[in-house]
Amino acid sequence: MPLYEYRCGRCGHEFEDxxxxxxxxxxxxxxxxxxxxxxxxxxxGLIGGGRSGSSSCAPTRSGFS
Ligand SMILES: [Zn+2]
Structure with missing residues (x-):
């Protein structure tokens, strides 16, 4: 099951599910x-278990091995 990110159109909260x-x-x-x-x-890429909560991660960052 893929992990999706969302942003609320009402309060602007960003979350993942x-x-x-x-x-x-x-x-x-x-x-x-x-x-x-x-x-x-x-x-x-792979989600390595650590969720930083930061929305400014570089999208080119790849791979936890
Ligand atoms: Zn909201």
């Missing part, structure tokens, strides 16, 4: 419960 392909547009903001969320498109 594991979704199946068919559910990827069914996210809900964990803060304000709004369903008006925008899916952020990013190319991930």
């Amino acid at each position: 594991w979704k199946s392909i068919s559910q990827r547009d069914e996210a809900e903001c964990p803060k304000c419960k709004s369903e008006k969320v925008e899916r952020l498109v990013r190319s991930f």
Whole structure:
């Protein structure tokens, strides 16, 4: 199941969620419960377990091995 990133269209909160392909547009903001969320498109490599919470990670960073 891929990890998707979302940004809430209401409060601007950014969050991540594991979704199946068919559910990827069914996210809900964990803060304000709004369903008006925008899916952020990013190319991930492996997710190594550490989630920095920073939204300014360089997208070219790849690979935790
Ligand atoms: Zn929100």
